[in-house]
Amino acid sequence: MSKYVSAQEAVKIVKSSDRVYVQAAAATPTVLTKALAERASELRDVEICHLHTEGEAPYANPELAESFHVNSFFIGKNVRHTLQAGNGSYTPVFLSELPHLFRKKVLKIDVAFIHVSMPDKHGYCSLGVSVEATVAAIENAQYVIAQVNPRMPRTFGDGIIHVSEINYLVEVDEPIHSHEMALISPEEDRIGTYIASLIEDESTLQMGIGSIPNAALTKLVNHKNLGLHTEMFSDGVVDLIENDVINCNYKGVVRGRALATFLIGSQRLYDFVNDNPFVEMRESSFVNDTAVIRRNPKMIAINSAIEVDITGQVCADSIGARMYSGVGGQMDFIRGASLSAGGKAIIALPSITKRGESRIVPFLRQGAGVVTTRSHVQYIITENGIADLYGKTLKQRMKEMVKIAHPLHQENIERQFFEVKNTAV
Known part of the structure; x- marks a missing residue:
């Protein structure tokens, strides 16, 4: 059976009370998070945790508080409102320590949402522009869902992952999140x-x-x-x-x-x-x-x-x-x-x-x-x-x-x- 499915099909693996880790920064897999938010009526008490993410975060809408709770390890603009609204929390942690929270099972990860480059001829993808704590999340998650994008740069180091480690692959073809250089005052x-x-x-x-x-x-x-x-x-x-x-x-x-x-x-x-x-x-x-x-x-x-x-x-x-x-x-x-x-x-x-x-x-x-x-x-x-x-x-x-x-x-x-x-x- 092919691992390639739609985003809507892939996120069905998430169930109520799960903890989902979302890859951060420019690699934020927004197609997956949007598809998950569309399931809000079916879910309760899903914790979505991540560092700073880019793009829209529809799961952070306070109207979906019964379905999703945001746990930020670093608070971005797109979820900052959740702390005051009550549908979000902040966990203070050194970035060096965050992978250890997953490996020590202090925070149990049920599902990891990631964003990767296209598989090479050997079946290996790259986490591209954001590794941070994602490797530890992948290693300790029960399920891994990857947004696969030909525009994701292929980088070397720790972020090489084989398709055999991924449960579902969702093909997308869209620019990854970017920032232009601002003028210097x-x-x-x-x-x-x-x-x-x-x-x-x-x-x-x-x-x-x-x-x-x-x-x-x-x-x-x-x-x-x-x-x-x-x-x-x-x-x-x-x-x-x-x-x-x-x-x-x-x-x-x-x-x-x-x-x-x-x-x-x-x-x-x-x-x-x-x-x-x-x-x-x-x-x-x-x-x-x-x-x-x-x-x-x-x-x-x-x-x-x-x-x-x-x-x-x-x-x-x-x-x-x-x-x-x-x-x-x-x-x-x-x-x-x-x-x-x-x-x-x-x-x-x-x-x-x-x-x-x-x-x-x-x-x-x-x-x-x-x-x-x-x-x-x-x-x-x-x-x-x-x-x-x-x-x-x-x-x-x-x-x-x-x-x-x-x-x-x-x-x-x-x-x-x-x-x-x-x-x-």
Whole structure:
């Protein structure tokens, strides 16, 4: 009997009270999730769990709360409303740890929805642009349903799966989710310049998606022999790889290969990684393992934040008590970089929000989560400069942080801090 069926037929394997894992990011199998949502009237208490996903998430409609509950390991825009509506939850977990939750059966997976390349002549597919925790989900799921797409890039590493491991295959032919590079603002450009000033030749980079990482990458064209060991990457690295700025020749882990666990960008990026052995996609339990990351000399971790207080506490997952994103891999890489020989752990963010509120604050908002503690932080960067907090006292940190705050907020930040702390620091 052929494994090739319609999406509607494939998702009939899901039953009430099952837990379904959905592959993340650009590989989100939206044809399958849409077909599952269409079965809402037949199902009750199905838990759908995933990291950040792209595209529409019809199962997250609060009107379907009796049928589906969303369990986010990293909260995306398409499901953020579920926490307030009551049909969603957030599980805080390091990205390095998520595969272990499945393998230890802390979270039992009944069905895995995945998105793969076409099988090759030997019957092997690729998970393409998103491996993250999907391999562990596949290994521990009772059933695996694959959305098979000729437009999914074929990548090397951990994400190779044989059709014999898949219960049902659903053929689609549509573009995978993409992000075009955004314009870089003058403030982001200055932040990028400051970041680049801390990066030496032969360093290994970790950075995510967005204008600040891209701004930093544009400043590295004259650097030499850089490496890439990162949770994810986007278009910004392609020119540097093609011009031999990033060649990975001095890495301590998987030398000569760029290492990531997922990626998202434009079609140019997907064409670049397709069938490209220079790019190796590995599971997050390896890529994000602090003990692995630290083996890269001069490891540079560049991450962002929602707000940072003037002692160096970094809130990156919530706005006050309202959950916004997740822990992700920030601490994995901050710690790994700080333990690396010559490594640097960097938090970079604009000094103010679009509404003019300071993101450098005397105290984190009530209910805010600390993703990176003040004892882990090394450098905080805004468009106003670099705060070097490593080995600094609380009073010294306050001075460093105030100087990188927006000039309109500097005096108020310092005053509010001392009104509460007085001479405690």
